[in-house]
Amino acid sequence: MPSYLVTGASRGLGFEFLRQLSAVPGAVVIGLARDKAATEKKVSAEIGRPNVHVVHGELTDYESLKKAAEDTAKITGGSLDYLIANGGIVSRYSAFKTLYDLADDPKALEEDLLTSYKINTIGQIHLFNLFLPLIKKGEAKKIVALSSGHADYDLIRDFGIVIAGPYTLSKTALNFAIAKYHGEFKNEGILFMSISPGVVETSGHNDPEGLSERELENLGKVGQQFANYAPHFKGAITPEESVRLMLDIINRATVENGYGGTFVSQFGNKQWL
Template sequence: MPTVLITGANRGLGLEFVRQYCEAGWNVIATCRDPKTAGDLAALDQKYPSLNVHALDVADFGAIDRLAADLKGRPIDVLLNNAGIFGPKPLGDNDPRQTFGHMDYGIWAQVLRINTMAPMKMAEAFIDHIAASKQKKFVAISSIEGSIARAKGRIYAYKTSKTALNMVIKNLAMDLAPRGVITAAFCPGWVKTRMGGDTAPLEAPPSIAGIRRVVDELTPENSGRFWLYTGEINPY
């Protein structure tokens, strides 16, 4: 059975990825900041012997290197960069957070570190694990909010982090092609999670099932694309 590694796997979309890949019989390496407080993940860990949980804060690049060393020699078919933060969330049209004139540059740097730089660091640290696998896929959960073609103003930290993440994925498609690695970025849709909020129209299971379907069918010819969970191509 293939192996998938998932970051930010303790709740939200990451947890749903774990649930679905376990159910499909995959070997799952689920990572999260604090396994001791990850009750839902622990429950899945009890249920599925093919699931292994590891602590990983993706903002800690030394910890990424240490996990890659711990997993040395273990092929990873799909490395799924899911962990992400939104930064300060505006609660309405008049809320100034992440708007012009009210930027918090320290928080912006943290958003870029987690959403953009950490996936790049994961690629550098885990390239040998991915290249040694059968499927060789490197995937990132991005957002249509990062689409330059669809920019409408506001939410600078989150949007720029996902735009830059898309650029990482597109460039890696070229740089890693000689090693047979396929890359892809996805927008999961607007989904009910702590980040998406209660008013989101989409539940996690159909979003993640859609992404998994597209991941299964990725080929070297379509490497570097930015997909919607439905399989449509998003504009950069």
């Protein structure tokens, strides 16, 4: 009877993980969300399966994550098979700007960087540390962090993908944290890996409405850069397709078959689109 904890479970990819995982026979699926009541209501209305549980937790609040780990242990009996660290932030302030575009307001740039790191890196490290005792007692022993193709050095260098600097830097740091944990726990058979969901149709961040002229210019350049990188790319995929592809990788990934400490795409390789 596999057990799963999914962060950022209230919407988008996190909610889709709840939907698909709850269809696994015998699975116990736990979603971590900031608004527990609203997420429970949504789960009841849109999924309607009794094996989905919701616990409160915020990546910026260590004590809430500690309580979430305690609540999870009560649900599962003290163990956890899979931790899917989906929760994170893409700052709308910097998502379509370059680091140099942000130079005119250094204070805002610093705040944006710190917020990105606090949620996308530091919050994830706290999450891993607090849930590792449960993972160690689980059967599958897998911790998977959702990252981004933006954090691939070669993609940036070779194709000039230069927007979303704070997000990119925080996700790169997350990938290195995953590698550090792999180095520490691989001999215990615990899988740590990062995976990119691809370009996904989720609300807000791909919407050009309200963008400045400079941001629209940057967005247009990214579209051309994507075309140069992947001429076959037809646009964003649905959350359903993204989660299905990621779960295929997660289910077959092990320390023994070389996925430990890796950062891969939804295709299981370094093809990001």
